[in-house]
Structures are given as structure tokens and as C-alpha cells.
Amino acid sequence: MRARWFLxxxxxxxxxxxxxxxxxxxxxxxxxxxxxxxxxxxVAANKALVKxxxxxxxxxxxxxxxxxxxxxxxxxxxxxxxxxAPDIIHDASDDxxxxxxxxxLADLRELLPARLKSGIPQRSWETTTFGDGxxxxxxxxxxxxxxxxxxxxREAGVRIPTPERPWSWPEFRRITxxxxxxxxxxxxxxxxxxxxxxxTLNLSLSAGGQLFHRGADGKVTIRFEAADQTVPxxxxxxxxxxxxxxxxxxxxxxxxxxPGFFGGRYAMVPLGFSYRQQIAQQAPKDFEWQVLPAPAGxxxxxxxxxxxTLSIAEDSRHPREAAEFIDFMLRPENMVRxxxxxxxxxxxxxxxxxxxxxxxxxxxxxxxALAGHLRSAPAQSVRGYPEWKDKVATPAFQEYYSxxxxxxxxRRRLVRDGNLVLARYQR
Numbered sequence: 001m002r003a004r005w006f007l008x009x010x011x012x013x014x015x016x017x018x019x020x021x022x023x024x025x026x027x028x029x030x031x032x033x034x035x036x037x038x039x040x041x042x043v044a045a046n047k048a049l050v051k052x053x054x055x056x057x058x059x060x061x062x063x064x065x066x067x068x069x070x071x072x073x074x075x076x077x078x079x080x081x082x083x084x085a086p087d088i089i090h091d092a093s094d095d096x097x098x099x100x101x102x103x104x105l106a107d108l109r110e111l112l113p114a115r116l117k118s119g120i121p122q123r124s125w126e127t128t129t130f131g132d133g134x135x136x137x138x139x140x141x142x143x144x145x146x147x148x149x150x151x152x153x154r155e156a157g158v159r160i161p162t163p164e165r166p167w168s169w170p171e172f173r174r175i176t177x178x179x180x181x182x183x184x185x186x187x188x189x190x191x192x193x194x195x196x197x198x199x200t201l202n203l204s205l206s207a208g209g210q211l212f213h214r215g216a217d218g219k220v221t222i223r224f225e226a227a228d229q230t231v232p233x234x235x236x237x238x239x240x241x242x243x244x245x246x247x248x249x250x251x252x253x254x255x256x257x258x259p260g261f262f263g264g265r266y267a268m269v270p271l272g273f274s275y276r277q278q279i280a281q282q283a284p285k286d287f288e289w290q291v292l293p294a295p296a297g298x299x300x301x302x303x304x305x306x307x308x309t310l311s312i313a314e315d316s317r318h319p320r321e322a323a324e325f326i327d328f329m330l331r332p333e334n335m336v337r338x339x340x341x342x343x344x345x346x347x348x349x350x351x352x353x354x355x356x357x358x359x360x361x362x363x364x365x366x367x368x369a370l371a372g373h374l375r376s377a378p379a380q381s382v383r384g385y386p387e388w389k390d391k392v393a394t395p396a397f398q399e400y401y402s403x404x405x406x407x408x409x410x411r412r413r414l415v416r417d418g419n420l421v422l423a424r425y426q427r
Contacts, residue, residue: 027059029318031325034065034086036072036308037342039277045341053328060321062088080104085313087322093127093138094198094306097381100135106312107133111323116330124347126376127307136309139330140344142273143294143303143370144203145363150288152179152267163293163301163369169207169234172295176244179267188244190266191235192254196397197389199270201378202304204231207297211414212382219426220382222418224411230297232400233407240403250401262287270294273367277343280362291363293370301370304377307347345371384425392417 033050037043043066050064065086067075073095079085080099089105099105112134117125120138128136146161153160158175161167167175176188193199201211207230214220238245246266249257254271255278261269262283279289293301310329312322328334332350339346339357345367346352358365379385396413399405405413 029060029321031060031062031088031316031318031322032065032086033062033088033325034067034090036067036069036090038069039342041277041343042338042341045337049329049334049337053325060318060325062325076104080313080315083315085315087313087316087318088325089311089313091136091309091311092306093136093309094377094380094385096128096136096309096311097130097383097385099311100130100133101383104314105135106314106316106319107135108137108312108323109134111312111319112137113323113327116327119332119348119350121347121349123375124307127305127380128309128311130381136311137326137330138307138309138347139335140308140339140342141305141347141371141374142344143305143367143374144199144270145273145294145367145370146268146292147261147271147275147279148268148290148292149261149264149266150290152264153290156267160290161292161295163366166293166296166301169230169295169297173234173238173242173244176238176268177242180242180244185265187246187266189238189268189270190246190249190252190257190260191239191270191401192252192257193235193250193398193401194253194256195394196250196401197393198304198306198377198379200231200235200397203270203294204228205302205304205375205378206295206299207231208299210378212378220422222415222422224414227298229407232397232410236401236403236407239401247402251398258282268292273345273363274343276362291366293366301373303370303374304380305374306377306380308342308344382422384422388418388421392421 035046037046047064050062054061067090072091076085076089076091076099085104096105116137124138124141125134127138128134156179158178179188180186201209204211204227208227209230211222211224211228212220213223235245239247239250249260254275257266257269258278260266276291283289294303310326312319316322330348332348335346335348335351336354336356339351345357352368352371357368392413396410400407400410
């Protein structure tokens with residue numbers, strides 16, 4: 001009896017086991033999809049789409065695997081080197097360069113259908129293009145916006161900016177002075193700059209800042225020019241000269257500023273668009289808040305972004321089926337569902353037309369109006385950027401914003417020390 005039971009169990013196991021690359025003995029293909037969705041609405045949207053795919057594609061099953069933004073780079077690197085990478089990889093475009101150049105990701109140019117290629121603007125595809133290949137599908141993006149205490153601004157009588165008529169950077173500085181009380185505990189703005197580099201560089205595009213310059217030989221060097229200084233000088237002067245920016249939030253994350261914002265300490269907080277979800281859920285019922293566009297410079301409302309992406313592992317045994325799943329996930333109607341789940345903007349032009357993303361409630365309309373101004377982040381394809389950011393730029397910006405060093409020292413560190421780092425990756 002025991003022997004017969006063992007044979008039955010063994011038969012069931014063998015019937016379900018897979019051969020090479022996730023193909024079962026009955027021909028069914030299983031693809032592993034590692035998602036980084038973390039908010040309840042986003043996880044639910046992703047899992048629902050996986051379930052819908054599995055219901056309608058009995059021969060190609062997708063297994064949902066939960067990943068984490070906190071550890072994704074190291075986790076993926078380990079899985080790539082160990083031959084255990086998921087077939088479909090959720091990540092961000094600014095994390096792809098080393099994986100793309102290292103040969104870990106599949107070039108998607110011949111795998112993606114024409115509908116998906118044409119449905120996403122070229123400016124978004126540039127965020128996932130490295131060398132001659134395309135290594136991810138950009139599908140969700142978020143501008144940086146100003147979340148404002150609407151009552152405070154209304155009572156102060158300041159001009160309310162719109163995407164059609166935003167504040168300039170000098171006007172923004174002037175208004176934060178007007179909204180402050182001279183440093184007695186109420187500030188016009190709270191900059192959460194625990195991670196100062198991407199916020200500074202992406203906003204600097206509005207003033208024409210580039211920082212990274214690629215020469216005729218293809219090598220990248222750093223130059224900290226006048227346009228690159230507009231945003232850093234504004235933040236520095238708000239915190240150290242005008243005392244219109246809270247000095248205590250410079251080392252904080254975005255969520256850390258919300259209690260003070262709700263408590264009436266700060267009139268505005270520059271945050272990523274998706275923070276609206278936390279604000280909508282956590283703000284006191286009588287708290288009036290609104291979404292304003294970030295200040296504009298010589299290049300208008302232009303901002304750098306690093307969209308969320310879907311990629312395919314180079315070692316996947318079933319890249320065509322993986323591409324078909326990505327195409328399904330990113331149909332316009334599905335892209336809208338993912339955007340609503342993450343409180344972000346879709347990259348797809350058809351998805352952006354959805355009425356659900358153009359309502360005034362919770363500032364959706366303001367964000368959608370900014371979508372056409374989003375460009376590839378300056379450091380998107382720069383090899384060595386992660387090391388430069390961690391070892392050079394982050395401490396340099398943090399010390400400059402706190403007043404510990406001046407602009408000349410900031411420039412010296414970013415340029416001299418930064419170019420030494422980049423040179424090692426470009427030999």
C-alpha cells in the first residue's frame with residue numbers, strides 16, 4: 001500500500017515537473033514575472049492582470065513573484081550571475097544600464113509588436129535605450145510636483161501656478177519667502193532631500209542643466225555650468241539665506257515631511273506625483289491640499305524621469321512568449337489600471353487620454369498636463385553613475401544644501417572627483 005502511494009505521488013510530481021526553461025512535459029510554458037508593486041492597489045492590479053492572462057492563455061502560464069525596490073539591484077545581479085533570473089523583470093530605467101551593457105537583458109527591438117512600439121513616445125523609449133539596443137519597456141512615470149497647503153496659499157494671496165503659467169525659479173524663491181515667517185517654525189517649503197541627486201538633476205533640466213556631456217569619442221564627462229546651478233542655488237539659498245526652507249527636512253525622505261505638512265509647518269513640499277496617494281489617505285479631513293507644477297526655467301517645465309520598466313532576461317528560454325505577456329500587460333486599458341494602482345502616469349499616448357487620469361480630483365489633471373514635458377533623466381545611460389552618485393554627488397549635495405560647503409567646493413567635487421569615477425568605466 002505504501003509503495004503504491006509513493007508511485008502515485010511520484011507520478012503527480014513528474015506530470016507537473018518542467019523540462020528546459022520552464023516548459024512542462026505536457027508542453028505548458030511557465031514564465032516567472034518579478035513585480036516590484038508594493039502599494040495594495042498596485043499589487044492587486046498586477047495580480048489581477050496575471051490572473052486574466054493565465055485564464056486566457058492555458059499554454060503559457062505566468063507565475064507572479066514579489067520583489068522589493070529596496071534590494072532589487074543586488075538581487076537581480078545575483079540571480080543573473082546564478083542563472084536564476086525571472087523571465088520578466090520589473091525595474092526602473094535608471095537601474096538598467098549596467099545590466100544592459102553586461103549582457104543580462106534581452107534586446108527588445110525584434111520582440112515587441114508594432115502597436116506597443118508606436119504607442120509609447122520616442123522620448124520615453126530613450127530612457128531604456130543603451131547603445132544600439134532597447135532593454136526595457138517604459139510604462140509608468142511620475143513628474144515631481146509641488147504639493148501645497150491650499151488654504152495657506154489662498155490666504156497669502158500668492159499667484160497660483162498652472163501648467164500653462166508656472167512659477168519661474170526666481171518667482172518660486174520669492175514666494176517661499178513671502179509664505180515664511182522668518183524662520184520661527186513656519187516655512188514656505190520643505191525639501192525632502194535624503195536622496196538629493198536625482199531630484200536635483202531631474203529638476204535642473206527645466207533650466208537647461210545637463211551636467212553629463214558626451215563627446216565625439218562617446219565618452220561622458222561632467223561639467224557644472226550656469227544652467228546646472230539654478231536649482232541647487234535656489235535650494236541652498238532658501239535654506240541658508242532666506243530661511244524659507246526648513247533645514248531639518250533636508251536629510252528626510254518624502255514621507256517624513258508629511259506630518260509637518262499636515263500640521264501647518266510647511267506651505268509646500270516638492271514630491272513625486274505618486275505621493276498623492278499617501279496624502280489622500282493620511283491628511284486630516286479638513287486639510288485642503290492641491291497639486292502645482294514644479295517651477296519652470298529656460299526649458300519650460302521639462303523634467304528628467306526614470307520610468308518603471310518591464311524587461312526580459314537574456315537567458316529566458318521563452319522571450320517571445322514573455323514579450324507577448326508584456327504586450328498584454330501594457331494594452332492601453334491595462335496601462336491605465338496600473339497607473340491608477342500606483343498613482344502614477346502611463347507612458348502610452350492612448351492611456352494618457354483616459355478620462356480617469358484627467359480629473360481635477362487629487363491633482364490628476366495637473367500631472368497629466370506635465371506628461372509631454374518629461375524626458376530621459378540626465379544620468380540614464382552613464383556608466384559609473386551609481387558609484388558617482390553614492391560616493392561623490394550625494395555627500396557633496398548634502399553638504400552644500402546644509403551650508404557646510406560653498407558652490408565652488410560643490411563644483412570641484414562633482415567635476416574633479418566625478419570625472420575620476422566615470423573615467424574608470426570608460427577605459
